[in-house]
Amino acid sequence: MQISDLLAVKRLHLRFLTGAEHAHRDIRWAYTTDLLEPARYLRGGELVLTGMMWRTRPEDSETFVSSILSAGSVAVGAGTALGEIPDDLIAACRAHDVPLVEIPAETSFGAVTEEVLRSLTQRRFTTIAETRDRHRRLMADVASGADFPRAFASAATQAGLRAWVLSSTGRTIASVDDPLSPHEREHLATKALTWSSFPHGTRLPGENDGGRAVTVLPVRAKESHPLSGWLLVVTGDHDAWSEEEHETVAELVSIGVLSRSREEERALTTARHLEGLPRLLAAQRFDEVAALLHGTGERPAPDDRAHVVVSAMMLPEPRVPDLARRVVAELLADHPGAVVTGDNDTLAVIPVEGPDEQARARGESLRTELVHRARVLEPGLLDYRLAIGLSSATRGIGELRGAAVEARHARRLAELRGGRSRVIAGAEIDSHELLLASVPEEVQTSYRERLLGPLFAYDRDHRSDLVETLERFLDHSGSWQRCAAAMHVHVNTLRYRIGRVEQLTGRDLSNLEHRVDLFLALKLRD
Incomplete structure (x- = not known):
């Protein structure tokens, strides 16, 4: 995707501040950061999106632009949500021949990133789609943002397959025909975490269809982990499939991998956009916290909503980068508006609806849900432990700092109590165990x-x-x-x-x- 293609998207309202003569440059990726020197996280070819929270003095603009240029980034996108773009940043970009694009307050970084991802993903999978007309159409549709469950159901129905896509905790992502029961879904998700080879033939538990035979395949990109991947479940024994059925199942896996990759990319972009959230909460810079949450599309305004804060950690620190954040995102997947940031020390903010009494009740039910889902994942934790703490429901941005502190205290208590997975609510941290958890x-x-x-x-x-x-x-x-x-x-x-x-x-x-x-x-x- 060229820079000019991105600026041609009218709904984004983007414009050049400098470097328009380089509009032909190709964008390989969109990366959001507020680090002063983000070079170590860049690979080259990025459009670097920033809210300029790194800027404390004019000289910082030179440092920032030099850093992204040394990593091979092709352009800077600066947002105006927190103020106008300073002249020193414009001057630094002009001096280094780096295009600078203004992103107005009404356009979120997520919308810009989504447009870049849409274009790049569509281009990335064009060659794959040449073998079959149907495969090409499905991949193009999903790559351009088509509804994955609908595309999956259409493809599987045309092929005459009964199939489902499940998450690592047993959520239904997409399905054909009748849905699997919660017990069947969680049984398959738990068992799949212990399997070392695929495709894997098994039978559904219970009385549904007399324990019908199914084949399970992983749906995850190379860099993914089973704890945050998806599963394709297809009725029948794969050893008895025809060549055409094998090809169709491979096609379903392909569009599933594409859709899952897009979801992970969006989640990672949001997490990076919010990476300053814990620091801003600790510093009580609530206006900037509100701006960050507004940037994720939270409606109504954060000041008007109740929230529960979750703090999570995997022990010891996973060798797979970002695994804890992805696991927490999966645990909270049924909560629209939840934002998750951080790596191993993960912080999540979950909006809860209703007046205070109702919000508190929903916050309390969240613990039960997290306990249940974390237990589904336990077979895949292997040598890891998952410790989760969550706060009571609080209303207003000003209360989020206290909620984050309460969630972290609860998480430390969860670490102390042990177990493969442990979830502790803020109401449980009034015993001696909290004091013990705070001791080195x-x-x-x-x-x-x-x-x-x-x-x-x-x-x-x-x-x-x-x-x-x-x-x-x-x-x-x-x-x-x-x-x-x-x-x-x-x-x-x-x-x-x-x-x-x-x-x-x-x-x-x-x-x-x-x-x-x-x-x-x-x-x-x-």
């Missing part, structure tokens, strides 16, 4: 080892159960009779064991403060 990990380890280390060593050397005895004793609030009965031992045996615990730890279990010390140490066990 090395301090937690030292504290735990100093108090419980002698007990672990004694149990290991003598094959005893002092740690378990201590835990049971504290669980029964120090009641000798009740604890001894629960452990099926004589009270004198219990007194002997607790005496040994006191000897090894230097703590007196008749003292409340000493009990608290040991209780907290037990809570910090791995």
